[in-house]
Amino acid sequence: MDRKGNQKINTKVTIAGVTFKNPVMTASGTFGSGMEYSDFVDLNRLGAVVTKGVANVPWPGNPTPRVAEVYGGMLNAIGLQNPGIDVFLERDIPFLTQFDTKVIVNVCGKSVEDYLEVVERLGDAPVDMLEINVSCPNVKEGAIAFGQRTESLYDITSRIKAKARQPVIMKLSPNVTDITELAKAAEAAGADAISLINTLTGMKIDVHRRTFVLANKTGGLSGPAIKPVAVRMVYQASHAVKIPVIGMGGIANAGDAIEFLLAGASAVAVGAMNFVNPYTTTEIVEGIEDYMENYGIEDIAELIGGVRE
Amino acid sequence: MSKKRKVWASVLSQRMLAPEIYDMWLASDLAAVAKAGQFIGVYPMDQAHLLPRPISICEIDAERSALRIVYRIAGAGTAEFASWQPGQKAALLGVLGNGFPLQEARHKKVVLMGGGIGIPPMLELARELAEYAADVTIIVGYQNDQLFLKEDLEKYGRVLVATEDGSAGTRGNVLTAMKAEEVEAEVIMACGPMPMLRAIKAFAGERGIPAYISLEERMACGVGACLGCVCKTTRKDAHSHVNNARICTEGPVFEAGEVDI
Numbered sequence: 273m274d275r276k277g278n279q280k281i282n283t284k285v286t287i288a289g290v291t292f293k294n295p296v297m298t299a300s301g302t303f304g305s306g307m308e309y310s311d312f313v314d315l316n317r318l319g320a321v322v323t324k325g326v327a328n329v330p331w332p333g334n335p336t337p338r339v340a341e342v343y344g345g346m347l348n349a350i351g352l353q354n355p356g357i358d359v360f361l362e363r364d365i366p367f368l369t370q371f372d373t374k375v376i377v378n379v380c381g382k383s384v385e386d387y388l389e390v391v392e393r394l395g396d397a398p399v400d401m402l403e404i405n406v407s408c409p410n411v412k413e414g415a416i417a418f419g420q421r422t423e424s425l426y427d428i429t430s431r432i433k434a435k436a437r438q439p440v441i442m443k444l445s446p447n448v449t450d451i452t453e454l455a456k457a458a459e460a461a462g463a464d465a466i467s468l469i470n471t472l473t474g475m476k477i478d479v480h481r482r483t484f485v486l487a488n489k490t491g492g493l494s495g496p497a498i499k500p501v502a503v504r505m506v507y508q509a510s511h512a513v514k515i516p517v518i519g520m521g522g523i524a525n526a527g528d529a530i531e532f533l534l535a536g537a538s539a540v541a542v543g544a545m546n547f548v549n550p551y552t553t554t555e556i557v558e559g560i561e562d563y564m565e566n567y568g569i570e571d572i573a574e575l576i577g578g579v580r581e
Numbered sequence: 582m583s584k585k586r587k588v589w590a591s592v593l594s595q596r597m598l599a600p601e602i603y604d605m606w607l608a609s610d611l612a613a614v615a616k617a618g619q620f621i622g623v624y625p626m627d628q629a630h631l632l633p634r635p636i637s638i639c640e641i642d643a644e645r646s647a648l649r650i651v652y653r654i655a656g657a658g659t660a661e662f663a664s665w666q667p668g669q670k671a672a673l674l675g676v677l678g679n680g681f682p683l684q685e686a687r688h689k690k691v692v693l694m695g696g697g698i699g700i701p702p703m704l705e706l707a708r709e710l711a712e713y714a715a716d717v718t719i720i721v722g723y724q725n726d727q728l729f730l731k732e733d734l735e736k737y738g739r740v741l742v743a744t745e746d747g748s749a750g751t752r753g754n755v756l757t758a759m760k761a762e763e764v765e766a767e768v769i770m771a772c773g774p775m776p777m778l779r780a781i782k783a784f785a786g787e788r789g790i791p792a793y794i795s796l797e798e799r800m801a802c803g804v805g806a807c808l809g810c811v812c813k814t815t816r817k818d819a820h821s822h823v824n825n826a827r828i829c830t831e832g833p834v835f836e837a838g839e840v841d842i
Contacts, residue, residue: 301807308806308830311585324808332823337799339809341658343629346801353808355822495631547802548624548631550587550674 282571287516288439288464292319299543300378305364312550315371325380328389330356335487345495349410349488374400395437407445407470422457429461439464451505452512459513467518469502494544496522510536526559534579583614592669599727601654603663611675617706618681622674622803625658639701651701686715692766694755696722696773707737722755782837792837805830813841
């Protein structure tokens with residue numbers, strides 16, 4: 273049922289046995305744990321909140337400047353600053369469980385053991401799914417190092433799957449030669465789903481000062497500028513594997529979200545555009561309902577992978 | 582704290598105050614909840630430039646439901662703002678940040694220090710301090726004799742000027758002027774470039790004067806989610822647990838001793 277009481281419309285999607293009221297999620301790192309955006313967005317209306325990455329211990333992140341704007345997007349090199357799993361379990365999880373939305377916790381680490389510790393600590397927590405960050409380009413150890421080679425991705429995925437009590441989503445990097453190889457490695461290792469794309473590694477130079485704009489020199493490019501790359505990779509990945517794909521990369525409105533669904537995504541996440549328009553997520557929830565009504569689509573499943581070849 | 586919102590405003594007036602420095606009044610109901618030291622995010626209309634620009638509030642007219650910003654052209658976004666004419670629609674995010682702790686100035690000799698484009702928030706601060714029976718001295722530092730906002734500030738306190746090139750007031754910076762004029766301070770409130778804020782922190786620290794400084798950093802979200810605009814803090818703050826306060830949320834105003842700048 274949609275917000276206007278239309279009984280015919282089904283926007284629910286199920287991924288690895290978890291049913292979401294709609295396919296609209298937040299992309300990790302762009303929404304905190306929801307608190308900062310609860311002034312703007314009724315979190316009950318979202319399919320899921322995907323949290324900022326959390327590690328076994330607090331991480332200070334990178335020096336500033338950490339962000340820079342570029343045409344149609346932005347670069348960030350936050351460096352996965354997070355308060356660590358202890359604070360996260362005490363503060364962020366109880367906040368999120370007040371809402372009628374699914375909770376997906378993004379997990380980061382410097383070593384496989386770091387990841388496993390967080391996954392174990394989350395085992396008894398009221399968390400619906402885990403998203404494993406093996407694709408952040410802004411930290412020197414861990415993260416992307418696990419996600420750019422099929423062997424290491426297979427290894428970390430299978431070790432996490434052996435410990436995890438919740439279904440596992442592997443978040444993939446676009447900074448690879450062939451996304452389908454990585455998608456297949458995650459699937460073969462037992463991942464329940466994959467999400468893509470994380471940011472594309474970029475750089476910006478200040479021509480007046482002749483310096484790098486970001487203290488980290490490089491940063492992850494996100495925003496509408498990367499959307500065509502993301503749609504292409506979601507299309508390729510979803511045709512390479514049978515597990516569900518969660519699509520993200522520059523989604524700004526319902527049309528963008530539907531484009532990802534048509535390309536093969538079972539759900540979508542809004543990232544950088546939260547910073548531009550804090551109401552983006554709920555506007556997309558409504559826009560998808562309107563689109564389905566306009567085109568007489570009763571079940572959102574009809575849209576998933578529905579692009580006409 | 583009031584709820585943050587993204588709202589449409591309209592430009593009431595726009596004029597150039599000095600080369601690259603513009604003065605704009607915006608009609609917005611955010612004026613009803615804004616206070617001195619807070620800021621707003623102003624969005625370029627050009628969709629190639631997506632992020633809101635954090636700009637300090639220079640003056641609040643709650644009766645007219647209007648906000649004044651005085652800003653410097655620093656790039657494509659602010660260059661676009663300077664082209665806006667009365668009637669232009671503008672998207673704002675606000676009200677953001679914590680603001681100055683006015684109660685700390687009650688019945689005290691308070692010295693406000695503004696340097697360059699850090700001067701504008703001193704105007705609303707001086708205006709609001711009138712209700713706190715504070716003895717207000719305002720020291721403003723400019724590069725040259727383009728003394729924007731000086732006359733406005735004179736309505737609310739004694740104004741001393743420092744210029745880098747010596748073309749007006751004391752040659753030097755705000756602290757040079759403070760020492761030259763032997764200004765006494767029981768509390769300092771300041772906004773300006775980082776070297777000025779560092780000098781004020783050191784000066785106030787040596788003398789045991791409480792100082793509240795407004796910091797600036799590149800921001801994305803403006804609401805505390807992205808963790809782009811952090812500054813080092815001396816104590817572990819409740820949010821980050823890693824001595825990284827968010828300038829947009831825990832700040833932009835910090836007690837100088839709390840931050841490691």
